[in-house]
Amino acid sequence: MQPLTNPVKDYAWGSRTDIAALTGRPVPSPGPEAEIWFGTHPAGPSLLAADGRSLADVVGADPLGQLGPATVARHGERLPYLMKLIAVAQPLSLQVHPSAEQAVDGHSRGVYGDPWPKPELVCALTPFDALAGFRSPEQAAMLLSRLNVPALKDVVTLLEAGSLLDALHALLGRRDAIEQAVWAASAVHHPDYDLVVRLARRYPGDPACLAPLLLRRHKLAPGQALFLGAGVLHCYLDGFGVEIMGSSDNVVRAGLTAKPVDVEELLRVTDPDAGPLPVEARDGVYATPSPEFRLRRVAVDGDVRLDGGLPRILLCVEGEVRADALDLRAGDSAFVPAAHPPVTLGGSGLVFSAEPGPAGHPAG
Template identity: 45%
Template sequence: MDRLSNTVRPYAWGSTTAIPELLGTVPTGEPQAEMWMGAHPGAPSRLRRPSASAVSGPVSDPDPDPVSVSDEVSLTDVIAADPERELGPAAVRAFGPRLPFLLKLLAAGAPLSLQVHPDLAQAQQGHADEERRGVPVNAPHRTYKDANHKPELICALTPFDGLCGFRRPAEAADLIAALEVDPLKPYVDLLRAQPEEEALREVLTAILTADPVAMAHTVADAAEAAERLGGAHAPYAQIAHHYPGDPGVIAAMLLNYVQLQPGEAMFLGAGVPHAYLGGLGVEIMANSDNVLRCGLTPKHIDVPELLRIVRFEATEPGILRPEASSTGEELYETPVDEFRLSRYVLPGGGAPVDLTAATPQILLCTAGAPRAGGTGAGAGEGIGLAPGESVFVPAGETVEVSGTGTLFRATVVV
């Protein structure tokens, strides 16, 4: 197995303190939004593998320094060099010669964009269409960066606030009506008079296509009313504080507000509008960049394509709690194969827990000081992990974990 060196992404919405506090480092004053663990080409993890000279070892130095004879390489390159060895034959058959998931530490200090992800068929169709039209992959109006879907799971490490799925139209109508903002009254009437799908579609369309200047004034009035009312309206006043005048503030009122406690999780499937508002969590997703934005962002919003992708149906924001097994594994059940996330809370003093699997794994420590041992690097005493540290375990590699602490285990289903 290999200890990973991971990149922290400094997105503007990131917390300046949450990731440094977990890692035990000094905050820089800059936002630290996401730490990526995986083989995504945007910021692949790095690891040390013996160089060619290290395999034989220089004659003059029978016990060379492991750092001096190893080169730091990206996990992407390691997998590309021998996909079946690193991922296992079954995973390569199922997902191709790449790691199909991306694991993250996510620290939201401000709301992320209100967004939705396509299903696999929609992603393939959209990507092919933009390729055919010659839209540059880095163009600001490009929607489909790849041909993959992007289901996600977020597990809270601290209290974590978010939005997930549409409310029932009547509930959204009551929330908006209480603001007593005249330009919003037509939305209230639509939500109360139309069938569910039509009501949600018509109101979201109206919000996103409204005159920007008039909508900015409406949002300002709604934010003032939400601040005054407090209670269930308080989150929207806070959102408006970060995104003044953004129509996404009103769109957010159509969605369920969710508060996760540490250890609870939320799954986000295709077509479900959502946003993270604040908190620290472990996120895992299919390895894709396909995002359609609905608001709370200065980035491009493709309204016609968004309306094609969104599932206009009210849903209950199901909060996931891990299901414990006799092995100590606490699994977060999801309906996808590209990733599988579970948690181990190690009490210390017990026998090592065998995590050997025929699939690739990333193990992430979020508390304590557990150790991971196996047949690869650090096989003797194992690799000690501090909070925020992680290891990559190739398919079939023997690995046992012991000690005291909390480990998240990311792998795939084949």
């Protein structure tokens, strides 16, 4: 078992308090801290605290010992998951992730950096707010028509006809209607319209500010989780959580960002019928359809045993926990190779364990 040091991502939407407070550093942090990555992805691999070696190099030098024969057989000689701490202080981009087949195809065409899908699950540490999945076309048409903006009438007509993707496409091209739409939204005292105004203050003139009228809103309490498969259009709004995903950084954006957008590709991979899946923990395990990962939430109060044979990353988010002979405080993490015997957790605290998905789900 190896303690890890992990890269902090300073994206502009990140919090200056959440990650710093959890890791025991001064608050506020000097700049935004959006994510900490735990894994082997080349855009930010974890390092072994003992000698600074990349965890990706350690896995590559001994894949069978580090990952185990079962993981290698299903996923190849790579850690199939990436775990993150995600601290959202400002809304993320309106985005979607491709399927396994779309990722392979897009990677071959130079559209995606990774040939792997990016299904993901977020588990809230604090109240967590997100937009994910389309509303019914009828409800979206009603919300949009209430603004009474003539330039959006064709979008409303498409929604009334049930054409969600065509309506989204038309909406994202209506920059000329945004100022009037936001003005109208400011006069309606309702959370959906309030969110439109909030987004417009941060991204003035961006038609994606009207996304809250097309998408469903999800509010998670601490311990609740939401799974997003391929093709689910979404936007995280606020909150702090633990996220686990396929080890991929394939993201297609349509707005609410200063990063490049690709509306045509987003429309190609978005599935209007795909929605998020609320996931309840059973015996601490958040089970999803993803073969790449499984997340386990372990409330430690006395000894708890974790089976061997799987490559795990342990992350302590609360209290003081002992993993065999290794002490973990909030913010500390460790990699447990598959060849390691079962791990005994002791002490008192809260630990998340990332591991590959169970056998029975087809690998991507």
